[in-house]
Amino acid sequence: MEYKWIALSNVLIASLMGMVNMSIVLISLPAIFNGIHIDPLNSFQYLLWILMGYGLVTATLLLSFGRLSDIYGRVKLFKLGFLVFTVASVLLYFTPSTGNAGALEIIIFRILQAIGSALFMANTSAILTDAFPVTERGKALGLNMVALMSGQFIGLILGGILAMYDWRFVFLVSVPFGIVGTIWSSLKLKETSIKSPKTKLDIWGNAIFILGITLLLVGVTYGLMPYKNDPMGWSNPWVVLSAVAGLIFLIIFPFVERRVEYPMFNLKLFRIKMFTFANSAALLNALGRGGMMFMLILLLQGIWLPLNGYSYESTPFWAGIYMLPLTAGVIIMGPISGWLSDKYGPRWIATFGMVINTVAFLMLAALPYNFDYAYFAFALLLMGIGSGMFGSPNSASIMNSVPANERGVASGMMTTVMNTAFTASMAMFFTIVIVGITQRYPDAVIASLTAIGAVKLAPLLNSIPPTGALFSAFLGYNPIGSIISSLPPSVAAMIPPATQTTLEGTTWFPQTFATAFMPSLRISFYIGAALSLGAAVLSALRGENYIHDDEPEIIKAEKGRGK
Structure with a gap:
């Protein structure tokens, strides 16, 4: 087997493992919280740290690991990342405690996972760039993009299935990937990068x-x-x-x-027009897309699926199924856009991809809360196609534009930009949603209770904090049942059985929450559209294809090694 395919197979395992792990937790939080006996209404801080702690740690370490890989070798750090990630996954599976202690242990072990993830994520693009000739890099990075996006949605479906059996399986599923990746990379992956041994940390x-x-x-x-x-x-x-x-x-x-x-963040690279504009476009794209997944899961699990007859327990699985068109779009366009980028250059392919994303965001902003699925699926398919068209050409243009001995730090810089933007995007959309719910949720509760002749319950149900309502919707969980069961028996007996059945059903809370949530959702999608349009403009301004002038020497070296 040619070495370039060995390198690609290792990178694909790493990308698939990392993204499956990220999204599988996103969809499995209801089972995890139930498994460690955490009250969803009073655990918003654990939700944030389990979701955002992983991205925060990864974002802070990518640059350092990118520079270290240029000094000591990319393959060494890549293999170490597999090992650390696998150990952390085993620890997560054996999480010993429950309650708050269990949640803290999961957060700590997730941080250890993030360190492993940062070790291999800082080097994936650089390893592919080293292994593939310039005429095939777009294709290789396109296949890696397919693995990243496929892993994201495989994680959603796997999380929904495994969570129905045992929440610990959600973490165990990463272990076989990690073992295979550690062994395969140790046996077959070799150091082909041009090191900078004189560089200091x-x-x-x-x-x-x-x-x-x-x-x-x-x-x-x-x-x-x-x-x-x-x-x-x-x-x-x-x-x-x-x-x-x-x-x-x-x-x-x-x-x-x-x-x-010897700077870790080589500012001189920003003198390269292609590098600067491609990274800036990636930043805006990640800011717009990072919170999109959260918003879509919130819409499906908290509103649309219960309204359409799905039980709260089954919503995590079906949310993953109904978001498959997004994956399909990336799988279709990821390799094609990489091939087209190798042949015609990345500029207009990436630009058109962001224009398509802009249209998809505007389509999503026009959704009613009880939407027609065919329209929703088409918008997701467009989003996947646009993301697939942008991702691999943009990454290839960044990696092609830098000197060979700076590829590690360039890969780290590129991934840092995207991970930081993803984390910031989550925080931005959380803020928009919480502010909107705070303003609208009390009035929505009063209106919904008036409609069923139970307005006297308004003081009780308005006691749900906005973050509690948001968390409940995100987990596909109706908090009304918990509130009623916690009431003194004499108070609970005053609620008519028919009213209680309505409140605890699958329609009252989703409809009430949707009234408060949808205006904020539309604002977030409009922001996503504006950011995607900005990324399209920056992509167009990057100029024609640029390959760093040390590339001919690299091609000669590759031929000499028999690649």
Whole structure:
């Protein structure tokens, strides 16, 4: 087997494993929380850290690992990533505690998983770029894009299936991938990169960047949690201090990088037009798309599926099934766009992909809460096609534009930009939704209770905090039953049986929540459309295809090695 296909197979296993792990948790949270006996209404902080902690840690480490791979070799760090990820997956499967302690253990083990993920994610694009000639890189990166997106949706379906049996299986499923990847990469993957052994690790740059991005994202995360009588934490002085301090460190970061001898974030690469515009387009695309998955799952699990007769217990599985058109679009266009990019250049393929994404976001913004599925599926298919057209050409143009000995840090920079934007996007959409629900949910409850002649229950049901309503909808969980069961028997007896049946059914809470949620959903999709349009403009401005001028020497070296 040619070495380039060995390299591709290793990268595909890593990408598939990483994305399955990310999305399988997203869809399996109801089973995980039930398994460790956590009350969904009072555990919003654990939801945020399980969802966002993984991305936060990955985003902070990618740059450092990218630079380390240029110094010590990409394959060494890549193989270490497989091993660390596998160990963390085993620990997650054996999570010993329940309650708050169990949730904290899951968060800690997920952080360890994120370290492993950062080790191989920082090097996947660089390994493919080293292994494939310039005329085939778009195709290789396109196949990797298919693995990434397929893994995302395989995780949704697997999570729905495995969660019905045992929540621990959700974490165990990553272990075979990790074992196979560790063995296969150790036996077959070899170091072909041009190392920079004289380069030193940028200690000051690493410290300032990690501190800055961590403080900023921690501040944003806790800003989404209730504080005293406020539904969100933006008035919390510690949140403000954390976010401001993080911004200050990130502002200082580029000035430090200009002075150190071997910067971790090579600002000189931004002199390359293709590198700058392609990364900027990737940033806007990730900002628009990062929170989209959360919004769509919220819409399906919390509103559409219960309204269409699905039990709350089954909504995680069916949400994964109904989002398959998005995967289909990426699978169709990922390899095709990579091949077209190799032949005609990435500029207009990536640009048109973002234009299609813009149209898809506008279509989603026009949805009613009880939509026709055919329309929804077509919008998702367009979104997948647009994402597939943009991803591999954009990545190929970034990696082709840099010197060979900077590919590790360039891959780390590219992935850092996208992961940070994904995490920031989640926080942005959370904020939009929580603000909207806070303003509209009490009135929606009163209107819904008036319609069934139970307006006297309004003070009781308005006691559900906005974050609790959001969390419940996200988990496909009706909180009304828990509230009624917690009432004193004398109070619960005053609720007519017919009213109680209506409140605990599959339609009252989704319809009430939809009234408060849909305006915020539309705002988020309009923002996604604007960001996608901005990415399209930046893609068009990147110029024609550019390949760094050390590439002819690399091609000669590849021929000499018999690739």
